[in-house]
Amino acid sequence: MIEIKGVYKEFKGKSNNVEALKNINMHIEQGDIFGIIGLSGAGKSTLVRCINRLEEPTKGEVFIKDKNIMTLNSSELREMRKKIGMIFQHFNLLNSRTVAENIAYPMEIAKVPKEDRGKRIDELLKLVELEDKKDSYPSQLSGGQKQRVGIARALANHPDVLLCDEATSALDPKTTQSILKLLKKINETLGLTIVIITHEMEVIKQICTKVAVMEAGEVVESGPVPKVFAHPTHPTTKSFVQNISHDIPVELLDRIDHNRQLFRLSFEGIKTSQPILSKMIKKYGVDANILLGGIDHLQQTFIGSLIIELIGEEEEIKKAVAFLQENNVECEVISQ
Numbered sequence: 263m264i265e266i267k268g269v270y271k272e273f274k275g276k277s278n279n280v281e282a283l284k285n286i287n288m289h290i291e292q293g294d295i296f297g298i299i300g301l302s303g304a305g306k307s308t309l310v311r312c313i314n315r316l317e318e319p320t321k322g323e324v325f326i327k328d329k330n331i332m333t334l335n336s337s338e339l340r341e342m343r344k345k346i347g348m349i350f351q352h353f354n355l356l357n358s359r360t361v362a363e364n365i366a367y368p369m370e371i372a373k374v375p376k377e378d379r380g381k382r383i384d385e386l387l388k389l390v391e392l393e394d395k396k397d398s399y400p401s402q403l404s405g406g407q408k409q410r411v412g413i414a415r416a417l418a419n420h421p422d423v424l425l426c427d428e429a430t431s432a433l434d435p436k437t438t439q440s441i442l443k444l445l446k447k448i449n450e451t452l453g454l455t456i457v458i459i460t461h462e463m464e465v466i467k468q469i470c471t472k473v474a475v476m477e478a479g480e481v482v483e484s485g486p487v488p489k490v491f492a493h494p495t496h497p498t499t500k501s502f503v504q505n506i507s508h509d510i511p512v513e514l515l516d517r518i519d520h521n522r523q524l525f526r527l528s529f530e531g532i533k534t535s536q537p538i539l540s541k542m543i544k545k546y547g548v549d550a551n552i553l554l555g556g557i558d559h560l561q562q563t564f565i566g567s568l569i570i571e572l573i574g575e576e577e578e579i580k581k582a583v584a585f586l587q588e589n590n591v592e593c594e595v596i597s598q
C-alpha cells in the first residue's frame with residue numbers, strides 16, 4: 263500500500279543543516295493501523311509529510327499503491343492527495359464555517375456536486391456520531407467533537423489512507439479513548455489504512471497493528487505491536503514500553519539476595535496460557551520464586567513479563583533457561 267524506500271530529508275539552514283530523515287525504509291500494508299512513535303524532533307511529522315509530498319524528500323522514493331509519487335506532476339499530485347486524508351493535533355478547522363461546511367470544504371475543492379455533498383455530509387456525521395452538531399461552529403464544540411469533525415472532513419473524498427499527526431495529543435485520556443475507538447471502527451468498517459504518529463505508547467498499544475520507533479531521523483526498531491511490546495530490543499523502545507513491562511522497583515532490588523540469579527521473562531500470545539514455568543520446575547528440579555509480573559491484554563493478544571529468581575544447581579538453571587528460550591520465552595539475566 264505505502265512503500266518508503268531510502269528516504270532522506272535535509273533542511274538547509276543559514277548556519278547549519280538538519281538531517282531530519284536518514285535512510286527511512288518502511289512498508290505499510292493495506293488495512294494496517296501503522297504507528298510511528300518517537301520523541302519530539304525524531305522526524306515523525308517530516309516523514310508523514312513526505313507521504314503526501316507536503317514535504318519533498320531530499321532523496322528516496324515513496325510508492326502509494328505501487329505508484330511512485332515522486333514522479334507525479336502537480337495536477338496528478340492534487341488527485342493523489344484527494345485519496346489521502348489527514349488529521350491534526352489542533353484539528354485545523356475553519357472557525358467561520360459550520361461543522362457541515364467544514365466537512366464540505368474538501369468536496370468543494372474536489373468539485374463534488376452540491377447534492378452529493380449533502381448526502382456525504384449526513385453519512386459522515388452519522389459515522390462520527392455528530393448528527394446533532396451539523397450547524398454548530400467549531401467554537402461551540404469540545405476538543406473530542408472537533409477531532410470528530412476533523413476525521414469526517416478527512417474522509418469526505420473517500421481516501422485510501424488516513425494520516426494522523428498527534429491526533430489525540432491535545433485530548434484528555436477519556437476523549438483519547440473515544441477517538442481511538444472511532445479510528446479503529448473506521449479501519450474495520452471501511453478497510454482504511456491508517457498511519458498514526460504519536461509520542462504515546464498507550465496509543466500504539468490501543469489500536470496499532472504495527473509500529474516503527476524513530477530516533478534522530480532513523481527507524482531504530484519496527485514490527486508487529488505485540489512482538490515489539492513483548493521483546494523490545496532498542497533502548498528507546500524499551501523506555502517507551504517500560505511503563506507496561508513491569509519493571510522491578512529499586513526497593514525490591516535492594517531486598518533480594520544477590521547471590522541468587524534473577525531473570526526477566528517476556529512472552530506473548532498463547533504462551534501466557536501454557537504452564538511452561540511449572541513444566542520447567544518439574545523437569546529441571548529448580549525452584550522459581552516469582553518476584554514481580556503481570557499480563558497485559560493487547561488488542562487480540564496477551565503479552566506478559568515476569569521477574570523471577572531461579573534457585574538450584576548451576577547446570578540445571580542453565581538447562582532451565584534454555585528450555586524457556588526453546589519455548590519462545592525471552593530470558594534476560596538481570597543480576598547474578
Ligand SMILES: Nc1ncnc2c1ncn2[C@@H]1O[C@H](COP(=O)(O)OP(=O)(O)OP(=O)(O)O)[C@@H](O)[C@H]1O
Nearest residue numbers: 273280282300301302303304305306307308309461
Ligand atoms: N521546516 C523545517 N526547517 C528546518 N528544520 C526543520 C523543519 N521541520 C522540521 N525540522 C527539524 O527536523 C527535525 C525533525 O522534526 P519533526 O517535526 O519531523 O519531528 P517530530 O518527531 O515530528 O517532532 P514533534 O513530535 O515535536 O512534532 C527537527 O530537528 C526539526 O527541528
